[in-house]
Amino acid sequence: MATKHEQILSFIESIPIGSKLSVRLIAKELNVSEGTAYRAIKEAENTGLVTTIQRVGTIRIETKKEENIENLTFEEILKIIDGELLGGKDGLNKTLNKFIIGAMTEDAMLRYITEESLMIIGNRESAQRLSLENGAAVLITGGFRADPNIIALSDQLGLPIMTTSYDTFTVGSMINRAMTDQLIKKEIMLIESIYTRLKKTHYLSVNDTIYDYRIANQSSQHTRFPVVGPNNRLVGIVTAKDIIGKEDTVSIKRVMTKEPAYTTTHMSVASISHTMIWDGLEVMPVVSDEMKLLGIVSRQDIMKAMQTQQRQPQTGETIADQINQLIKEVEEEAYTFNVTPQMTNGTGTISFGVLSEIINETTHLTLSNQNKRNLVVEQIQLHYLNLIQLGSDLVIRPKIFDKSRRSARLDIEVFSESGLAAKALVVCQLFQKQ
Incomplete structure (x- = not known):
């Protein structure tokens, strides 16, 4: 049976795109407390179901699918900067290798321009031409347009020339964020990519006994086991020191540590490594946003991931x-x-x-x-x-x-x-x- 939180999220998903909703509306419609409704709306906002606009309220929006950009093309750059393509449409599928901010003389530019790079520049026609002739696409900032001769050259060379209303520094920051978030995988490694799923590990129930712990311990590589209650919700963790001197018939509920440290799938490996190493944790439970146990992550998983992360080559220069x-x-x-x-x-x-x-x-x-x-x-x-x-x-x-x-x-x-x-x-x- 779905929890009230899950029922509210399902209700929000069923609301037509563009509809307004509020804590009071949901509480009244589903007969739940306003606190429960508020927490569900915040979760819906985090997952992209709704957005809150100042002086307007909370609006149901279309959920955006998360895209995994393996190669950052000029077409993707156009979307990121909310730009307009002026010419060079045939080169939109080319991959961006690096970007250059053209705050320098034209002679100095030649040291930095390479093929499939992007020159971010203002309304400087000769610098735009120089960039295209040396293999770089051009992004014009400040909302300026390009001369027809420059557009014709970009079409001839198959190199995009784009324009955006943003200033140079803002555009550079936006592109750098895209390169960091989408291309440099070692910077965004999450727990979801390394944790051990529930069906491949051991966990205990509040109804189990210390005897059940001993059985699980015989076939496990660690000595810490999550403990779940009704609806598979995490309620505690039990370790080897918790059972010392206890009879096999003693309930796990009596010896477990309540409110243990845990992680979710969308937390970063780097942040969880701090907690595990600092607190000396061998294993940490992995839960959903509703506190349902999904699996575990071990210190060995963390260290292996971080070693792989350091060896992984970068696919873009930020x-x-x-x-x-x-x-x-x-x-x-x-x-x-x-x-x-x-x-x-x-x-x-x-x-x-x-x-x-x-x-x-x-x-x-x-x-x-x-x-x-x-x-x-x-x-x-x-x-x-x-x-x-x-x-x-x-x-x-x-x-x-x-x-x-x-x-x-x-x-x-x-x-x-x-x-x-x-x-x-x-x-x-x-x-x-x-």
Whole structure:
């Protein structure tokens, strides 16, 4: 029998597209509490069944199918930026390898243009022509149109020329997000891709006894078992230490740990690895949004996935990749970085996001080189003290001031030609490579 939560979601799915709904309407229609109705509406919003518009209310919308873009084509880019194709339709199926922001002279552009790259540029006709002639598609920002001669050239070469109303920085961020989310699989590995399904593992019921635990333990590789109640809902977990000195006839319900740590299928492997390693968990239950047990994920599954993740080749070059390539170690605990045009915002100074990524990458380099351990940055407190201009040569000096087996804190200073330009406090978690 479906739970009230599931009944409400089914009701929402049956509502015609474009209809308005509210907590009060659902509570009255299905005879449930307003709290239950509210939680179901939030779940429906998370899954794309409804959307909430300010001063309008909650509206039933058409569910968008999740697309797995293996190759980011220019046609996909056109959709992402809400753009308009001006010419070069025959090249829409070509794959984007990288994008370039044209905030530079034409002579400097030639160093960055490659075939099947995308030049993001404003209303500069000669630069648009130069890009097309050297194999790059063109995206014109700010809502500008292209000259008919440029459009004819794009049709002749089979290279798309597009326009969008967004500004250059916004477009670059949108494309970078698409490359990160859709192309770099190692950055978005989720629990759903690695956990062990229920039918392939062991679990116990509140009606079972310690004897049932001992039987399950004989054919399992771990000693922690989820415990379920009615409707297969997770209610606890039982471990080897819970049954020490207990008789076989004792109920599992009496010895189990209630409200155990758990994960859902849409949580990331990286985030769950923190919890498992930090708390010393051998196994963690995997549940649905209604708390129904779906399976388990073990520490071995997590470590294997993260090792595979690190070995997996990248299929696209993002801003993070470019930043990593530009960071050079010049001496012990000191790194340099040159600010290129792609790393700046509209004022010609370094983007705050780029500066944060430099801090992040420097932290990884420092701790990985010293400890040969995996790490995840948890928090960065960044203070931008002086403007960092295009072309600046930065010196980054990280200093570890607190470190334990499981965590580390660093003080990182960034110097430009004018002196101290930024300062950051970084907190991260460490875990041993397997």
